[in-house]
Amino acid sequence: MKEITVKVSRFDPACDPAPRLETYTVRVNDGARVLHVLHAIHDEIDPSLSYRYCCGSGQCGSCAVQVNGEPVLACMEEAHTGSVIEPLNLPVKKDLVVDLMPALQNLPPLQPKDAPCLPSKEQIDAIKPLRSCIECLACVSVCPAMTVTKFLGPTVMREEMRLALDPRNCDDRIATAVQEGLFTCTSCQACWKVCPKEIEIPGKAIEKLRALANRQGRTLPRHLEVAELIRKTGRSVPRTAESLLEKTGEVIEPYGPVKATVGFFVGCMYNLRQQQSALDAIEVLRRNGIRIIIPKEQVCCGSPLIRTGQLDYIDTLKKRNIETFASRGIDMVLTMCAGCGTTLKNDYRTPFTVIDINELLTKYGIEPPAKLPLRATYHDPCHLMRGQGIRREPRELLRQVVDLVEMPAICCGSGGGVRSGNPDEAAALGKRRGDEIRRTKADVVITSCPFCEFHISGHTDKPVRNIATILLEGYRKKDREAEMR
Ligand code: SF4
Ligand code: SF4
Ligand code: FES
Numbered sequence: 001m002k003e004i005t006v007k008v009s010r011f012d013p014a015c016d017p018a019p020r021l022e023t024y025t026v027r028v029n030d031g032a033r034v035l036h037v038l039h040a041i042h043d044e045i046d047p048s049l050s051y052r053y054c055c056g057s058g059q060c061g062s063c064a065v066q067v068n069g070e071p072v073l074a075c076m077e078e079a080h081t082g083s084v085i086e087p088l089n090l091p092v093k094k095d096l097v098v099d100l101m102p103a104l105q106n107l108p109p110l111q112p113k114d115a116p117c118l119p120s121k122e123q124i125d126a127i128k129p130l131r132s133c134i135e136c137l138a139c140v141s142v143c144p145a146m147t148v149t150k151f152l153g154p155t156v157m158r159e160e161m162r163l164a165l166d167p168r169n170c171d172d173r174i175a176t177a178v179q180e181g182l183f184t185c186t187s188c189q190a191c192w193k194v195c196p197k198e199i200e201i202p203g204k205a206i207e208k209l210r211a212l213a214n215r216q217g218r219t220l221p222r223h224l225e226v227a228e229l230i231r232k233t234g235r236s237v238p239r240t241a242e243s244l245l246e247k248t249g250e251v252i253e254p255y256g257p258v259k260a261t262v263g264f265f266v267g268c269m270y271n272l273r274q275q276q277s278a279l280d281a282i283e284v285l286r287r288n289g290i291r292i293i294i295p296k297e298q299v300c301c302g303s304p305l306i307r308t309g310q311l312d313y314i315d316t317l318k319k320r321n322i323e324t325f326a327s328r329g330i331d332m333v334l335t336m337c338a339g340c341g342t343t344l345k346n347d348y349r350t351p352f353t354v355i356d357i358n359e360l361l362t363k364y365g366i367e368p369p370a371k372l373p374l375r376a377t378y379h380d381p382c383h384l385m386r387g388q389g390i391r392r393e394p395r396e397l398l399r400q401v402v403d404l405v406e407m408p409a410i411c412c413g414s415g416g417g418v419r420s421g422n423p424d425e426a427a428a429l430g431k432r433r434g435d436e437i438r439r440t441k442a443d444v445v446i447t448s449c450p451f452c453e454f455h456i457s458g459h460t461d462k463p464v465r466n467i468a469t470i471l472l473e474g475y476r477k478k479d480r481e482a483e484m485r
Contacts (some may be wrong), residue, residue, distance in 0.1 A: 001027050004037055004079055014093050017250040035063055035074040050095040061136030064088055065096050071138035071194045088141040095178050103140045106152045113170040123167060128203050130162040132197040139191035142360035144411040148428035151181030154191035154201045161205035174212045182209055183220055184425055187307045187416030189386035196465050210309025211460040220421040223308040231313055234299035236268045244271045244278055245296050252292040259289030259364045262328035267337035269450035281357060281468035287475055288366050308417040318348055326351050326451045332398050334360055338449035342387030358393040360446060369401045369474025374403035380409040381449035394448055394467055401474035407436045414455035430459035437462055446470055
């Protein structure tokens with residue numbers, strides 16, 4: 001047995017003005033789950049504590065709560081002293097019990113065909129990854145698109161895709177999914193990462209539904225324009241000036257001994273819009289012993305096409321990019337765009353390793369920069385944090401150069417084709433991000449994705465900098481201080 005102290009959110013909307021956290025200490029068995037702690041509080045201290053559970057074994061989904069801000073199943077999550085247990089971010093009925101009905105009533109039913117029909121083995125296998133939902137609504141509680149639009153949410157999209165694959169269903173689920181907000185998803189991946197059944201809703205449902213919508217001519221006009229631009233120019237943003245690929249040499253040597261050689265996959269935004277961030281990164285890499293090869297034939301990674309379900313041209317882009325780097329014998333390709341990185345890592349099969357700049361600098365180590373007198377906050381790009389699992393590395397780098405203050409990791413609203421296709425939604429999510437930034441009282445916002453950098457800049461009065469730019473500022477300060485000595 002061991003003693004555990006937790007804080008639990010208590011709230012009765014009938015009489016409390018706001019939720020409050022109460023502290024409880026209970027004795028539970030070693031390895032006890034959060035649900036056991038709640039049972040102990042209920043049985044030994046306060047029988048009025050309200051919480052849901054049924055199976056106790058991760059099968060029914062009824063016990064979902066937030067522990068330290070993360071949605072989990074209380075019956076599966078090991079209890080730790082100091083944890084804060086709160087309801088899911090949904091309307092609260094009492095304490096940890098939330099109202100599930102508004103979301104569950106939107107789940108579409110199967111409309112049976114008149115003639116009997118059974119799915120084939122292949123069809124059953126295709127449906128399987130979408131079928132294991134236990135309706136816990138963890139995904140719904142974290143979806144940013146639902147907070148600013150009428151989007152019916154990730155598990156409705158999962159069910160729409162399931163029905164679209166089921167030959168027993170007779171109606172057009174694609175048209176319905178579009179009406180339910182299919183194109184409002186920002187591809188943030190939050191739903192997938194919190195799902196206790198690990199259902200890959202963005203890739204296995206939303207992108208697939210968007211691809212079916214494309215075949216029916218339902219792709220948003222702005223997304224069609226982007227696809228046309230990629231087909232014509234190989235790039236997803238229009239050319240307005242000399243590109244970064246034209247400005248730089250093919251091989252850039254480091255200032256000191258070579259620690260590693262990388263091929264640099266530049267990406268459309270750094271090539272044509274956020275060039276200074278990429279030039280700053282090149283300086284940081286040179287200073288840290290990285291030899292950079294920049295093949296000029298590289299093209300768009302195809303992320304804007306994959307995320308919006310426009311797959312016709314994608315194999316051409318993949319083939320060209322893979323050949324471009326592989327033909328030079330490059331075995332490690334560097335990305336500094338979170339979207340390109342997640343696409344090359346997760347949507348390509350590459351004969352080379354793909355490494356994000358934060359991973360690379362952490363792996364080979366950096367010369368310590370001078371500390372800047374800045375209070376900074378870091379915005380986690382969804383496609384870096386969730387798409388590539390990179391959260392620790394940028395923080396470790398940044399703590400060497402600024403005082404870091406954390407803010408909640410929420411989507412800025414620029415991904416999934418939302419900035420181009422649904423600008424009002426992108427602006428509403430950008431404003432939400434801007435409000436969080438203001439609350440940190442930081443002097444500067446740092447991020448590691450050109451889309452986030454560009455979008456957040458429009459929604460905060462604080463300067464938004466790339467992590468490479470901040471590291472370079474640290475090196476420049478260090479050089480100035482050395483000259484003055
Ligand atoms: S990927 Fe993000 S925006 Fe899209 S459904 Fe999932 S949580 Fe919502
Ligand atoms: S998709 Fe996953 S997170 Fe969403 S309701 Fe189903 S089981 Fe829960
Ligand atoms: S009690 Fe059924 S999933 Fe937790």
